[in-house]
Amino acid sequence: MSDGVVKILDGNTFVVSDSRGDIEASLTDPTGLFSFDTRFLSTWVLTVNGERLNALSVDDLQYFEARFFLVPGTGTVYVDAKLSVIRRRAVGDGFHEELTILNHAEEPIELTVRVDADSDFADLFEVKDALKKKGKYTTRIDKEGLHLVYERETFGRMTTISASAPVAVDEKGLTFVVTIEPHGSWATDLDVVTAAGAGGRIVRPKYRHGERQAQPNMERSLESWLDDAPQLECDDDRLRATYRRSLVDLAALRFSPLVAGGRSLPAAGLPWFMTLFGRDSILTSLQALPFTPELAATTLQALGDWQGSRIDDFRDEDPGRILHEMRYGEMTAFEERPHSPYYGCADATPLYVVLLDEYERWTGDRSLVRQREHEARAALAWIDEYADLLGNGYVWYQRRNEQTGLENQCWKDSWDSISYRDGRLPGFPRATCELQGYAYDAKIRGARLARSVWNDAAFADRLEKEAADLKRRFNRDFWIADGGYFALALDTEGHQVDSLASNNGHLLWSGIVDKSKAKAVVDNLLGPRLFSGWGVRTLAEGEGRYNPIGYHVGTVWPFDNSFIAWGLRRYGFKEEAATIAGGILDAAGYFDGRLPEAFGGYERSITKYPVQYPTACSPQAWSTGAPLLLLRTMLGLEPVGEHLVMDPALPSSIGLLALLDIPGRWGRMDAFGRGRVDVGSSHTSPGRRRTGSRSRTRSS
């Protein structure tokens, strides 16, 4: 069922159930208990005297626990509710469920309580693509409970189900025969434990280690996470709610890969993308740097450890390349999918260097920069030696794994995202424009690190020379003079893929745009073809493939807009940045502070509210990070030397804004701003608005 779905998770273990707490997975119904990309429970159905239950309410108390309040009987009206059933479920190394039944009647009651359990041990990829399994299933019952086992050669996975109350176990589940006194209750604990290996070591659910309440896997609890983040004070209730939502969701999105030693980094999306991603983890870490710099440190460590070291066509791996995605399921194990890890993305590698530099600028943590010198140099070398597929000084991508590799290795990774104005699609390889910007920025930032931390001035000089050369060629080869913007890509003939797209904003962020061209680019970004009133569309209205509800060809992506706003600030267009921040934050208000991955590119004045694009994952990491980066751009926060500099430009609707205790190399600092930029409800030509935000800083 698609409505009433309840998701709870802890790291990459998660449970998706219906609103009764039941799991009845099918090929079209991706519910279940999942861990390390494998479904460990596909059936988990509670009945009382053979009857299914009805949900009265569900509390998702925390992202890792939920409570279901149920009554017997089906149908829309519940009558004769002599019984209440409460399931309290917490996830962590499997899950733990406390099942309680209350008898409200004057007489004792006899019940048969049944939990049906089964597992198809599907790989996440199989759930997506509805594929058949190749191994064999067995079931075993012993004093520990019911063991569901799946084996294929050396690959084994096991689910063990046990109960604290007296129980009869059969191969299909657990049966309790209970008598409950008048106004009395009955309860049992149910433990569902996952294990790798058929006879493998069983890991107990974490709350069995003396704790009744599950704690998140991470070193830090949600409370200390929130306490440690900067405090936001402002007149705008919706912005405060959005900020809190972002921090809580970011905590839920924390993922701790084995190499991180308990520290966490942002996974890409909840629940299907709870794994290490190059691009998503880096961009989210960048957005969150002024708030939770530890995410960036872990991202740099984990992605650095897994840096590519050899040529492997199946995994699209090269020496120096930063991974795209890591998976742990059966299809990856048997090399039916390349995610062990898969390296097919062209932006994570330059962005790795960008994050390393930005991280040092905020935190002053030179030791990490020293420790990752090897990786950063290898990443910079990859740009020239492996990404320049045509040998003409640009970053190109083309997959070598034709079967299961990714066709588009930039963030707009759907099949039709890169097109000419007339709608044609270019061949491969492709050199999209933002990749050149990232490469430029990586060289400039790499040069700064080489000079200031690695003591290698010659390398710094070389990188700066290469960057200057790249910038000169880029501004010549990608510039569409009569349109006043940069082409979306170059094709193999050297021709411009001439659509107008939001990628221009990322070019501002990277700094590759000639100052003389910036105004024209900004006019396009805030002009009627790209700016919807809520934000900048991925592809401009009027292009051949434009579709306001096309995934990368017309929708508005909050993450995209947050980087565009950063780019606008970089070139001094602070009111335009505030306009975008205002639009996206207004939109967040319609989603209770949780921005979707994308929403429709419809004109704001027509729909009045942002139309959500349906996606499987919510929250999505970089949408969660978008309000954070927008706070940074609105306040104009910029680390300069040992100081935090601010230059606020806020939409007037926000009023007074204070961000307190911003962590960094300065210790903790406060930033203040007052909204002075009038943000129209639709695109208006920027540059004629009143400015004059005040700023004040305080050191503590």
Add this chain to the structure above:
Amino acid sequence: MSEPIEEFFERLSAGGPGTLPPRTNGSLRIDLGSGATTERWFLTVEDGAASVSHRNAKADAVIRTSKDLFEGMVTGRVNAMAGALRGAVSLEGDPTLLVLFQRALPGPPSRSGVGATMTGRRS
């Protein structure tokens, strides 16, 4: 002793590009086969420089697999991570050390025409 495995450890201890990153530190034992016929390799790594012996001693990380499979790993025919995921390679101890070690393993022998083989550095 199988030749490809010996050659791999020789290359590893000789250092140079494509071996262990310079921040690699610790000890790693590789047990091939089981019982009395177990073939052991013991790596001591200091700042990326590896020395190799056959000691049977406690190590920060241990890799256990069959000789055939390890030979596949050092010749690029078997991916170490995939092998570990399907339970054919067992890993114990310091995860970072294990991840850095697998970086020294070569890629598959065959290559397609695209990608790295097409590059030419711009002068």
